[in-house]
Amino acid sequence: MSGHTQTDLVLGTAGHIDHGKSSLVLALTGTDPDRLAEEKQRGITIELGFARLALPDGTVLGVVDVPGHERFVRQMIAGSTGIDLALLCIAADDGIMPQTEEHLAVLELLGIRTCVVALTKTDLVDEEWALFMADEVRGRLAGTPFADADIVPVSSRTAAGLPELQEALTRAARTTRRAKAGSRLRLPVDRVFSIKGAGTVVTGTLWSGSARTGDEVEVLPSGLRTRVRSVQVHGEPVDRADAGHRVALNLNAVSTDEVRPGDFLAAPGAASATDRFDAHLAFLGVPGKGKPLVSGARVHVAHGTREVTGRVLLMDGRPSLGVGERAYAQIRLDEPLPVAWRDRFVVRSYSPVHVVGGGEVLRARPRRTTTLAPGALELLDALREGDEAAVAHAAFALTAAPVTAAELATLSGLEEDAAARELEALAARGAAVRLGGERALRYAAPSVLQKQRAAIENALLKFHAENPAATGIAKDALRRRCLPRADAGCFDALLDDAVARGAAVTDGGEVSHPKAGAGARKLEERGRPSSCGETLAAAAGAPPSTGELIASSGLDSSLVHRALGSLEKQGLVRRIGADFYFDVSALAAFEQAVRARLVDGPATAAELKDAMGTSRKYAIPLLEYFDSQAVTRREGDTRVPGGR
Numbered sequence: 001m002s003g004h005t006q007t008d009l010v011l012g013t014a015g016h017i018d019h020g021k022s023s024l025v026l027a028l029t030g031t032d033p034d035r036l037a038e039e040k041q042r043g044i045t046i047e048l049g050f051a052r053l054a055l056p057d058g059t060v061l062g063v064v065d066v067p068g069h070e071r072f073v074r075q076m077i078a079g080s081t082g083i084d085l086a087l088l089c090i091a092a093d094d095g096i097m098p099q100t101e102e103h104l105a106v107l108e109l110l111g112i113r114t115c116v117v118a119l120t121k122t123d124l125v126d127e128e129w130a131l132f133m134a135d136e137v138r139g140r141l142a143g144t145p146f147a148d149a150d151i152v153p154v155s156s157r158t159a160a161g162l163p164e165l166q167e168a169l170t171r172a173a174r175t176t177r178r179a180k181a182g183s184r185l186r187l188p189v190d191r192v193f194s195i196k197g198a199g200t201v202v203t204g205t206l207w208s209g210s211a212r213t214g215d216e217v218e219v220l221p222s223g224l225r226t227r228v229r230s231v232q233v234h235g236e237p238v239d240r241a242d243a244g245h246r247v248a249l250n251l252n253a254v255s256t257d258e259v260r261p262g263d264f265l266a267a268p269g270a271a272s273a274t275d276r277f278d279a280h281l282a283f284l285g286v287p288g289k290g291k292p293l294v295s296g297a298r299v300h301v302a303h304g305t306r307e308v309t310g311r312v313l314l315m316d317g318r319p320s321l322g323v324g325e326r327a328y329a330q331i332r333l334d335e336p337l338p339v340a341w342r343d344r345f346v347v348r349s350y351s352p353v354h355v356v357g358g359g360e361v362l363r364a365r366p367r368r369t370t371t372l373a374p375g376a377l378e379l380l381d382a383l384r385e386g387d388e389a390a391v392a393h394a395a396f397a398l399t400a401a402p403v404t405a406a407e408l409a410t411l412s413g414l415e416e417d418a419a420a421r422e423l424e425a426l427a428a429r430g431a432a433v434r435l436g437g438e439r440a441l442r443y444a445a446p447s448v449l450q451k452q453r454a455a456i457e458n459a460l461l462k463f464h465a466e467n468p469a470a471t472g473i474a475k476d477a478l479r480r481r482c483l484p485r486a487d488a489g490c491f492d493a494l495l496d497d498a499v500a501r502g503a504a505v506t507d508g509g510e511v512s513h514p515k516a517g518a519g520a521r522k523l524e525e526r527g528r529p530s531s532c533g534e535t536l537a538a539a540a541g542a543p544p545s546t547g548e549l550i551a552s553s554g555l556d557s558s559l560v561h562r563a564l565g566s567l568e569k570q571g572l573v574r575r576i577g578a579d580f581y582f583d584v585s586a587l588a589a590f591e592q593a594v595r596a597r598l599v600d601g602p603a604t605a606a607e608l609k610d611a612m613g614t615s616r617k618y619a620i621p622l623l624e625y626f627d628s629q630a631v632t633r634r635e636g637d638t639r640v641p642g643g644r
Contacts, residue, residue, distance in 0.1 A: 009173055009244055010062040010205050011053065012083030014107060016097035020120035021089045023156040025065045028166070029053045050203070050246060052234040055170045062205070062234065062246035082188065082205030084244065085114040085176045087169070088146075092133050092153065093124045096140055102355050105284055108145060109358030110344045114176045115146040116168045123155040183415060184270035185209035185217065186340070187247070188304030189263045192256050199229070200256050202265065203248045204305065209267060211241045211249060219254070220264040220338040221273035227252045262306030264338045273336035278328065278363040279345070280384050281312065285323030286354050292320040293357065295370075300348040301331060302358075308335040312347065313370045326359070328380050330370050339364050341383060341413030360384070364413055373398075379412070388414060392422030393431075401452065401486050402435050402442035402493045435493040442493045452494045455482045457503040457513065464516035472510030532563040533572050533583075541586045541614055545579040577621030590614070590622055591631055595641070602638035 013021040025031065031051035051063040064083060086107050090100060107115065117137055122130050134151050141147050150168035154161030191203040211217075215228045229250040231241050241247040251259065264271065283293045295314040300307050310333040314321060321327050331345075339345070339361045346358040362383040372380075375398050382390035395412035396403070403411070405420035412419060423443045426432035432443040444452075459482035463473050473481075479491040486494065495511065498504040505512050536543050544552065550560045564581050567573045573581045582590075590612050597603050597611040609619035623639065626632040630642035 009059075009084040009176060010064060010082060010246060011085055011087055011169070012064045012112075013087050013089060014100075014103035015089035016091070016094070016099040016103075019089045019091040019094065019097075019100075020118075020156055021087075022065055024087070024089060024118055024120060024154065025051050025063055027156040027159065027162060029063060050234075053169075055173065056166055057170050059170060059173050061169070061173060062244075064205070064246070082207055082244075083110075083112060085116070085169075085172050086112050086146075088115055088117045088149075089120050090117060090133075090137055091121045092119050092130050093121050095133055095136060104144070104146075105355050106346055106358075109282065109284075109346050109355075111360070113145045114172050115149045116165070116172050117141075117146075117149050117151040118165055119151055119153045121155065122153040122160065123158050183209060183417070184267040185211055185215065185265065186267075186271060186338075187211070187249070187265040188306070189259065189261055189265060190305045192259055192261055194256050195250075198250050200251045200254050200259065201248050202251060202259060202263075203246070204265075206241055206243050206245050206247050207304075208243050209270070210243070211247055212239065216268055217249075217251075217265045218268045218270075219259050220266055220271060221336045222258070222263070224254065224258055225268065226254045226259075262304070264304060266338065271338040271340055272365070273338045274365045275333045275336045276330060276366065276368060277333075277337075277339050277361050278315075278330050278366045278380065279359050279361055280326065280380075281321070281329040281331075281347070281357060281359040282326045283321040283323060283357040284355070286349060286356055290323055292322045294320045295329075298350040299356070300350065300353060301333060301337070302346040302348065303337050303339055303343060303361075306337065307348075308333050308337060309350070310334055315370050316372050317370075328362075328372075328377075330366065330368075332368075342386070362413065365410060383413060388418055389422055389425070392419060393426065396423070396426060396432065396443070396445065399445070400448060401483070401490050402444035402448070404440070404442050404489075408443075435497060436489075440489050440493070442490065444493075449494075449497055452483065453498045453501060453503050456494065456498045458482070460504060460511065460513040461516065464513055472505075472507065472512035474509055475506075475511055478511050532560065533567050536567075536573055536581055536583045537585070540583060541590065541612075542618065543580055543582055543586075546581070547579070574625075576625045580618070580621055582622075587622075591626065594623075594626060594632060598632070598639070598641050602635065602640050604638055608632075608639060 013025065015021050029051040051065070053061045053063050055061065088100075088104070090096060119130060119134055119137065125133070130153050134153065137151055141149060150171070152161055152165045152168050154165050186207040186209060187202075187204045188207065189202045189204045192200065194200055211228060211231050213228055213230055216225060217228060218225055229252045231238050232248040233241050233245050235248075249265070285291065293312060295312065295318060297312050299310060299312055301310050310331055313330045313332060315328040315330065318327060341361060341364060343361040344358065345361060347356055348354060349356045362380055375394065379391065379394035379398065382394045391412050391414060392408065395408055398411070399408075405423055406416050408414070408423060409416040409419040414422070423432060427434055427443060431445065433446055433449055435442045435444060456478070459478060460473070463478075463481070464470070475491075475495065476488075479486060479488070483491055483494065495504060495506070499506055502514060505514050532549065535549065546560070546564070550557050553560060564573065564575075568575060568581070571584065573583055574587050576582050576587070593612045594608055597608060603611070605619065605623055608623060609616060612619060612622065614622070623632060627634055627639075627642070632639040633642045
């Protein structure tokens with residue numbers, strides 16, 4: 001088959017050993033999920049089994065059959081990874097049993113919200129007992145996410161109830177929607193095998209993204225890179241498999257020793273393994289015991305298709321967690337796992353092994369601490385609520401240096417495109433400032449920029465005080481002095497801001513303060529009389545005001561005033577009014593134009609303005625200057641030649 005398959009939801013079985021899960025899958029699908037000889041011999045499911053279920057309305061479900069024996073709870077958890085709805089099997093002649101309870105707990109902890117209950121083996125009991133058992137099950141499900149689940153009496157041996165069960169599954173599938181998945185491929189591997197002539201094949205439920213022939217993928221936690229040679233869904237070749245599909249991927253040039261069950265396949269850069277994560281943890285307790293979970297307790301942590309050991313450390317000095325309580329915790333792992341925000345995990349006690357809790361991953365690569373710094377609680381709350389805008393805002397508030405979208409994604413758990421979008425929204429509101437070019441665009445809060453700019457300026461002043469003869473300090477040496485934790489790109493962005501704000505001067509590879517070292521000399525050079533004189537000469541009859549000259553030069557006002565005073569002493573410029581200095585050549589031309597006009601008789605200020613060919617902005621100060629120099633004399637509204 002080519003193109004998309006209809007399968008976009010995965011149904012997982014759950015229930016106690018010998019409650020008819022595999023037999024029911026066979027009756028519904030025609031596929032025997034017990035594929036191993038040992039499973040046939042022992043009559044129990046040991047490994048995961050898979051099938052394809054076509055429902056009456058055309059909906060197609062992928063089916064994962066899990067083991068029910070207490071020794072294979074780990075496999076059950078692995079099988080429940082990525083499922084969208086559950087088929088809970090409870091034998092009518094046996095009722096709710098220990099693994100029924102444990103499997104229910106796993107389903108809740110993994111965030112499964114849709115369930116259909118199959119009351120199996122009804123051919124072994126009378127109708128009255130079956131009704132009684134259905135009531136018992138309904139009572140047990142009260143108060144759980146499955147309180148409204150359909151309970152369908154069924155017999156795999158006689159086929160009684162199978163049509164009703166298919167209808168119930170159809171209704172459940174119609175109301176089930178996959179949780180929002182990421183855009184990049186993530187696949188927990190549950191089986192690995194080799195096919196002669198094809199090579200290594202891995203199977204699993206695609207958590208997010210899509211898989212296509214030719215895609216490059218990364219094996220985690222090893223980091224090995226390979227490519228997808230072909231894609232299948234339920235044994236049929238497809239062009240593309242999407243999130244929710246049960247897939248088989250044929251990998252190129254990878255042995256079965258290099259990728260194993262429990263590994264992850266991910267798009268390069270989409271995930272990375274970590275030895276710790278922050279989580280919102282629910283503690284269910286050990287069955288039959290009210291013993292609390294003590295902070296620092298050793299546990300088994302099941303994520304995806306892998307289980308590793310580690311420790312649970314409760315946040316903010318909390319000593320323990322009681323049965324039924326929830327709290328923020330940091331999970332420290334003995335082996336790395338490729339976790340990401342919103343991933344679900346299950347916690348099992350260290351010994352003896354029981355499901356005792358689980359929860360949701362919040363921060364995938366946090367600092368190694370259980371103390372909530374100011375703002376950290378807000379970030380965890382936003383992550384738990386799933387509000388991307390609130391997550392970005394809270395994470396950005398914790399930054400002490402400019403960040404890229406990729407860096408904020410790592411800090412917050414957002415995907416990079418979402419982080420970029422939220423940073424732009426912060427910049428639009430004035431809560432963030434853009435720094436750098438498009439290739440290395442960074443964002444910083446205004447308060448962060450101010451603080452870091454001060455750090456750069458203070459470091460420069462200290463350097464010049466210690467090294468009065470030095471022209472400046474190398475950029476990397478300055479970074480190590482004031483911002484040793486900043487990488488080169490981050491520091492470059494901060495330094496550019498400091499230069500633009502007049503807190504630093506760069507010259508080649510050296511940095512100096514504007515009032516010391518090469519920076520001061522460079523500015524002094526720009527502020528020498530010759531430089532100001534050239535500016536005024538070029539401006540001729542339309543010079544900038546003193547304030548404009550200071551602003552355009554970027555110099556301290558004292559330097560400019562000193563240069564203008566020197567030029568006036570040399571007779572190169574004349575101060576006209578309070579705001580202007582005129583080049584003497586331009587001033588002489590204006591005087592000549594005024595004298596020539598007055599030969600024809602008295603003239604108004606407007607007529608003299610036109611004669612000089614200038615604007616009122618300059619004409620009035622010039623005429624007042626000529627009055628003071630006896631070039632002109634004012635009589636009423638006109639002016640005449642000066643002198644008596």
